[in-house]
Amino acid sequence: MKTLPLIIMLTIFNPIFAKPHMIAELGDLSCIEKSTNVKKQLSEVNIKTTGASRSEKKLLANVTETIEKLTNQQQAETILGGLTVNFKDVLRSHSSGGCLPAHQLVPKQISIGRKCANGYEIKLQLQEGIVIHEIGHFVANKLGLYSKYTNQVSRRCRLTSYMRFTRTGRKHKNRNEEFAEVFAAYLIYGKKLKRSCKKSYEFMRKNLFLGTESLCR
């Protein structure tokens, strides 16, 4: 397997593009479970955090519980185990001048920012969708799924514009962003994903979710 780029960055909130273009902005967050025991939930699937507030830990626990509900504890650990999520006020300014709400510059670590460098606050609601998108990158790297996805899913999914283009309109060099968006869609935009991108949907269902259909309809 070829070495896959670990550096995944995304820019959002560039005012030039006002229309929603990521699953984080479109998804139905009512599809996310509400964890009742945050500490237990995170330790069960072997996720660590740094700098996280109580509500941010809860956000993560909710996402992991959603994945566990779709699958089981063992598979949730296969998907999530070994991940560290770092929460910080501001990550840094993005080279394009846009906001940088998340990155994965260190293997097995997701960093999530609370504010853009210009002070614009990132809503917790959006953070949830962004965390899920970033987990998509994490699991693809962990289980070597980018090349498998590219080989097996010949038809590109174009559910969101971020699947193909950066916020500033440049084309992505590979389909890694498409993968992360499809992963996020499975959890919070499942019905539309199944309808518009059947092969992408089936890939996730078979390779990650033990055959269970998306619970988000």
Ligand SMILES: [Zn+2]
């Ligand atoms: Zn991404």
